[in-house]
Amino acid sequence: MFDPVIAPSGTLLGLLQRGRGDGTLHALTAPRAEALAALNHCVLRDPRHDWQVENRSLYYARLYLDLSGELDEIERHLFDAEDVLDTDESRTGLALAVLGHLASYGRLDALALLRRYAAVGTNWAWALDELALRDDDAGLRALAAPVLARFPADAEGEAELAAAVRDAFEPRPWRLWAEDPRESIGTRVRGAQETGSFDRWQRQMRPTGPRPGWSVQAVFDWAQQGLERGALLHVPAARCLTAVAGPEDRPEIVEAARSGGDGARCTALRYLTDSNDPDALDLVEGAVATGSAVVVEAALDAFERMRSVAAVDRARGWAHRPDPLGAAAGRMLACRGGAQDSELVLGALREAVRGEGPDAPTLWTLVDGTGRLGIACAAPVLRHIYRETASSHLRGRAARALAATDPSFAAGFAVECLWDCEEFTREVAARHAETGDARVVDQLRRLAADPAEEAEVQTAVRSRIGPDMPAV
Numbered sequence: 001m002f003d004p005v006i007a008p009s010g011t012l013l014g015l016l017q018r019g020r021g022d023g024t025l026h027a028l029t030a031p032r033a034e035a036l037a038a039l040n041h042c043v044l045r046d047p048r049h050d051w052q053v054e055n056r057s058l059y060y061a062r063l064y065l066d067l068s069g070e071l072d073e074i075e076r077h078l079f080d081a082e083d084v085l086d087t088d089e090s091r092t093g094l095a096l097a098v099l100g101h102l103a104s105y106g107r108l109d110a111l112a113l114l115r116r117y118a119a120v121g122t123n124w125a126w127a128l129d130e131l132a133l134r135d136d137d138a139g140l141r142a143l144a145a146p147v148l149a150r151f152p153a154d155a156e157g158e159a160e161l162a163a164a165v166r167d168a169f170e171p172r173p174w175r176l177w178a179e180d181p182r183e184s185i186g187t188r189v190r191g192a193q194e195t196g197s198f199d200r201w202q203r204q205m206r207p208t209g210p211r212p213g214w215s216v217q218a219v220f221d222w223a224q225q226g227l228e229r230g231a232l233l234h235v236p237a238a239r240c241l242t243a244v245a246g247p248e249d250r251p252e253i254v255e256a257a258r259s260g261g262d263g264a265r266c267t268a269l270r271y272l273t274d275s276n277d278p279d280a281l282d283l284v285e286g287a288v289a290t291g292s293a294v295v296v297e298a299a300l301d302a303f304e305r306m307r308s309v310a311a312v313d314r315a316r317g318w319a320h321r322p323d324p325l326g327a328a329a330g331r332m333l334a335c336r337g338g339a340q341d342s343e344l345v346l347g348a349l350r351e352a353v354r355g356e357g358p359d360a361p362t363l364w365t366l367v368d369g370t371g372r373l374g375i376a377c378a379a380p381v382l383r384h385i386y387r388e389t390a391s392s393h394l395r396g397r398a399a400r401a402l403a404a405t406d407p408s409f410a411a412g413f414a415v416e417c418l419w420d421c422e423e424f425t426r427e428v429a430a431r432h433a434e435t436g437d438a439r440v441v442d443q444l445r446r447l448a449a450d451p452a453e454e455a456e457v458q459t460a461v462r463s464r465i466g467p468d469m470p471a472v
Contacts, residue, residue, distance in 0.1 A: 004047045006390045013038045017047035019059050019392040019421025021429075025439075027063055039063055040073040046094045047390070049359070054392045057094060058452060059421035061101035071109055074099065078113065083122050092123045100130030104452060115139060119146040125164065132170035144177045144185045153188075161188065162195035216241060216249045220256060224263030227294070234266035234298055241271045250277075257283045265291065266298035273302040280306070281314050288325045300328040304335070312336050319344045327352070327362055334369020342375050349381055358388040364397060371401030379406040386413060396425035403432050410434045418443040423454040430460035 007014035012030055015023030016038050027035035039060060048054040063069070074095050083092065096117065102110035111134065118127035124147065131140060151161040165174050178193060180186035214222075219240045226233035245253060254277075257268035269287055272280040280302075287299035303311065303325075311332065318329035330348025333341040349366045356362070363385060370378045379402060386398040399417050402409045410432045417429030418440060430447065433440045447453050448461045 004045065004049070006047060009387050013041060016042050018390055018395065019054070019056050020395070021416030021419030024059070024063055024066070024419040025416060028066060032067060035067055036069050039067070039069065043074060043095050043098055044077045046090060048094075048392075049390055051090050051093065055421050055423065056392075057097035058101050060094075061098045061105065064098070064102060065105060071099070071102075071113060075113055078117050078121060087122050089123045089126055092121070093126055096123065096126045096130055100134060101452060103130070103134045111135065111139075115143065118143050124150070125168070128173055129168070129170040132172040137176060140173045140176050141180070143173065144180060148177075148185060148188060158188075158192065158195070162192040165189065165192040214240065214244055216245050216252055219244060220260065220264035220267060223267045224261050227263040232266075232294075234263060234270055237263075237267040238270035238274060241267065242274075245271070254279055254283070258286060262292055262294050265295050269295075269299050270302045273306050276306070276308050276310075281311065285325065288323070296324060300324055304328055304332055306332075307336065316341065316344065319348065331362060331365040331369070334366050334372070337369070337373070339373060342373050345369050345373060346375050346378050349378060353381060353385065358385045359390055359394070363389075364394055367394065367397045367401050371397075371404040374404055376405050382406065383413070392420070392422045392425070396420070396422045396428070399425050399428050403428055411437070415440055418447070423457050427454075427457045427460045430457055430464060435464065
């Protein structure tokens with residue numbers, strides 16, 4: 001899936017793509033046709049850079065409800081011929097998740113679309129998972145025949161069926177179908193369940209990792225073999241070294257960290273930093289200077305995990321470096337530095353925004369650190385990140401940092417955060433939003449009464465509702 005094109009943050013489409021609360025507020029005051037067009041654009045062209053962790057479905061579903069939006073565009077998207085040509089679940093996953101939330105709100109048209117797509121669509125497993133949470137037993141039982149018809153009654157088909165049952169995210173439909181008296185349904189599903197259980201048992205009985213009695217070199221070889229086949233195993237390999245290495249093995253491990261192959265070098269660096277070896281920091285610096293990209297990344301990650309006073313002191317010396325080690329040092333200080341490091345953390349934050357923009361991965365840690373250290377003069381940079389980032393997770397972190405650094409947050413961004421797509425951001429808003437705004441009071445009441453809202457958000461909301469603000 002290609003990276004989505006995100007519209008400017010000042011446009012209705014850009015706000016909705018980002019999942020910002022202002023997107024909902026602007027959509028409700030815009031011409032209905034314009035708002036629905038922007039909403040459909042987002043749902044049919046998933047705007048998330050990481051669709052597996054960022055939330056949008058409940059946000060968009062609530063806006064469909066507020067706009068009394070029709071589902072014609074979603075229907076055309078789901079049943080388009082492209083559904084057969086493009087089988088990537090990210091093409092239809094967001095639309096199906098939105099339909100799932102709408103079904104939970106009582107939209108029967110959404111429930112009907114999910115049932116129909118589960119019967120004939122390519123991404124049927126996702127639709128079935130949505131139905132498993134919302135449909136009744138009769139609706140799910142009616143899908144048994146069309147779903148099982150996807151699997152031919154031969155050895156290959158039965159193997160595929162067993163894998164589908166074994167890997168199902170929501171087991172409820174399969175459990176219902178296993179009780180079906182028909183041989184073509186119940187017998188097949190029960191057989192697939194047994195095969196899946198046997199497959200799991202076999203995998204557990206055939207471990208491929210390190211075994212008792214391995215030497216340090218055997219662990220290094222295992223890590224290298226994994227790297228050669230595209231699997232990064234240095235983290236589990238470092239844990240294995242903890243079990244097999246003794247004091248007499250330290251020279252071999254230090255030498256591997258200095259000049260070994262990539263797999264051994266990554267493993268040794270991780271092991272030595274985790275054990276706070278006295279040479280670990282020098283070896284990290286050397287790895288960043290001479291190592292491959294894989295080694296550099298492993299060295300930086302290992303360094304940022306360190307919690308010793310020596311590591312923080314070294315970070316203060318490295319923070320001015322214009323290279324990845326300097327950036328890692330800034331993140332180290334953001335996580336573990338003290339008030340005396342505020343200028344270094346603020347400098348790293350500004351440099352990251354200037355050099356890499358408001359979506360730089362390094363900003364996640366720096367934004368958290370800015371809030372942790374309470375760097376008040378960072379508020380303008382944090383507000384810029386909040387407005388411009390396409391990552392709803394990073395925006396939520398910026399909101400939390402603003403709550404700790406910006407006195408205007410409660411009457412400003414906290415208000416729109418009550419409508420944000422991320423539950424964590426709504427929770428921050430519920431704890432801080434100024435209740436003098438009538439919109440805040442109304443939205444707090446709505447969140448308190450919404451069964452789809454997360455428990456943490458409702459807890460925060462109820463902590464703000466007093467005798468003068470009765471819950472509905």
